[in-house]
Amino acid sequence: MTGTSAPPATDGVTVVVMSRDRREDLLATLPRHEAPVVLVDNGSTDGTVEAVRTALPEVTVVPLAGNAGARARTIGAGVAGTELVAFADDDSWWAPGDLARAAEVVRAHPRLAVLNARVLVGPEERLDPLCAELAVSPLGTPAHLPGPRLLGFIGCAAMVRTEAFLAVGGFDPVVRFPGEEERLSLDLAAAGWDIAYVDSVTVHHHPSTRRHDPAARRTAVWRSKVLTAVMRLPLRDVAGTVAAALRAGGPERRGLWRALPDLPAAVRRRRRLPAPVLADRRLLAG
Known part of the structure; x- marks a missing residue:
């Protein structure tokens, strides 16, 4: 249960959920969380804030004036103020008992900053295809980690x-x-x-019926790829990312154009990564 009824095993853990215009999904998933919940609302216009405050008063609701995207999770982590934060989306939740198990794993591994759980999709509980890739990460499983080392993770299952x-x-x-x-x-x-990646803990993900179409999502993903490359990668890799977007097709090219307004901000935040991190990234890229 949410709020003060959280079991002692989840002390020091907060579930942070970001959402926008998903009132009905939230009312179904928020009660499933076994730790206190902070909901950061990205400017919903469907009455989400009022509905959650009425139905689930134990949930801390942080309403934003507009859509801050994933930055909402950062705001939520600051509000939570706990040692650990588990992220969930409005259509996902951690399996019973697994918040506590995940916390034990993180605390037992001092260098572990992010634990990526196994994700089961839909009522049929299909393994998310990305998890199968994470389980065989080319970076291997060092002795000091509880599972394969990664250079990425799934935001709703971390x-x-x-x-x-x-x-x-x-x-x-x-x-x-x-x-x-x-x-x-x-x-x-x-x-x-x-x-x-730790497959002994599970997150359930039942994709919302209000999800955007795949082409729009590819456009948004490529916008992010371009901006991330500008902020952190060598110039040749930035050029390679741009060239890949141009070659790929319509959604990817649109992503490139949509990145243009944010390029000045990306350039101001530019900081090249250390060589070992770049080497790991190239290894993962094949």
């Missing part, structure tokens, strides 16, 4: 060490959403932190 997450800026206001995990993951690695 538990983060709040101190590490906020120290590298959390999710930034330039990339916003989706694809917000990449820049954060690169910066955590540059700061000496690790990310690992």
